[in-house]
Amino acid sequence: MTKPTFDMEEAIEALRSGKDLTGKDGILTPLIKQLTEAALGAEMTEHLSDKKPGNRRNGKSSKTVNTPSSSFELDTPRDRDGSFEPQLIKKHQTHLTDEMERKIVALFSLGTSYQDIRAHIADLYGIEVSNGTISAITDKLLPELQAWRERDLEPLYPILWLDAIHYKIKENGRYVSKAVYTILALNVEGKKELLGLYLSDSEGAHQWLSILTDLHNRGIKDILIACVDGLKGFPEAIETIYPQTEVQLCIIHQIRNYMKYVASKNQKAFMADLKCVYKAATLNAEEIALDELEAKWGDKYPVVIKSWRNKWALLSAYFKYPEYVRKAIYTTNAVEAVHRQFRKLTKTKGGFANENSLLKLLYAGILKASERWSHPIQNWNLTLSQLSIHFEGRLEDYIDL
Structure with missing residues (x-):
């Protein structure tokens, strides 16, 4: 029986009647099938011409092939001795192109649920995916993720922000909270770069020490400034691996952690006085403002004042710099912005079936977010000049001053 061929006049008439070009019953689907099978037939002809004379065609095998625009039953020619290996559509291949896979990954990287991804693919291609x-x-992202986590890093990063975010992951039949450690850097070009994602059962200085050791092993020999929260032992962990690194505690974390000790009726007034401390123009002015804060509130809230005093050296490091440098380092807002992006991706997920299901989603989100990190931060040249003065001799080998 003669195989039906693509009829151009019928296709034009179908188009005029409003039939879709693509999709399960689209106008072009028979043409795609016809062209693909013709190409496979040509491959078979070439194969038989190069092989022993006794080999010949031996019928066809059929399988469903999905394309970006439709799906159809494809008849692939077979040869008698089974030596034919089709190249256009390989033996176990079920997609004509990888466009649909790229679309699925793109939707996944936006945090789209599996249910919505299935609906999008059905709408776009007329194909049901499970x-x-x-x-x-x-899961094809996982080897790429592993290579990214193990890649070599630059020998020096001027600024690092380090923080952790927590997620529920299923383990031994129940969901447990785990910490994802995020390390965001500014490289010598002033561009943001996420150096790694690390997963641990909990957040602590010991885990951070292990992570910093890994960063060192991957090539980082020097960090000028590390911006961190108030986790106990964190500055000491940094000093163990990078003794020359200047640590800046996040001012916002310090405020959040200790405002709970201030009575709600006094919080507005206390914050107004505290703002005079961390927003002071100079270190001397800040120290005067802290003395005034203690004189006014020290009797009522000694725990709060004592905390600021005990951490003063690490809280006040940013005062040696001009405003455009201070803005970048006095909080961990930069890495928290990455965490906000992570939360957008995961907001529909109550928990994750395993560690890989979480990490591949966060990695997909990183790829998307980093598309916007193609330019240096504001005032980077001025910032670099300031850093070269304050950290004399540590930048010259890596930049042209």
Whole structure:
């Protein structure tokens, strides 16, 4: 029986009647099938011409092939001795191109749920995909993620922000909270770069020490400024691996952590006085403002004042710099902005089935977010000049001053 061919006049008439070009019953689907099978037939002809004379065609095998615009039953020619290996559509291949896979990964990187991804793919291509298929496609990110986590790093980074975010991950039949450690850097060009993601059962100085050791092993020999929260032992962990690094405690974390000790009726007035401390123009002015804060509130809130006094050296490091440098380092806002992006990706997820399901989603989000990190931060040249003065001799080998 003669195989039906693509009829141009019928296609034009179908188009005029409003039929879709693409999709399951689209006008172009028979043409795609016809062209693909013709190409496979040509491959078989070439294969037989190069092989022993006794080999010949031996019927066809059929399978469903998905394309970016439709799906159809493809007849692939077979040869008698089974030596034919088609190249256009390989033996176990079920997609004509990887466009649909790229679309699935793109939707996944936006935090789109599997249910919504299935709906999008059905709408775009007329193809039903399962959760298992989506998972298998996004699992292709895992080797790439592993290579990214193990890549070599630059020998020097002027500024690092380090923080952790917590997620629920299923383990032994129940969900447990785990910490994802995020390390965001500014490289010598002033561009943001996420150096790594690390997963641990909890957040602590010991885990940070292990992470800093890994960063050192991956090539980082010097860090000028590290911006961190108030986690106990964190500055000491940094000093163990990078003894010359200047540590700046996050002012905002310090405020959040100790405002709970201030009565709600006094918080507004206390914050107004505290703002005079951390927003002072100079270190001397800040110290005067802190003395005034203690004189006014020290009897009522000694724990709060004592904390500021005990951490003063690490809280006040940013005062040696001009405003455009201070803005970058006095908080961990830069890495917290990455965490806000992570939360957008994961907001529909109550928990994750395993560690890989979380990490591949965060990695996909990183790839998307880093597209916007193609330019240096504001005032980077001025900032670099200031850093070269304050950290004399440590930048010359890495930049042209």
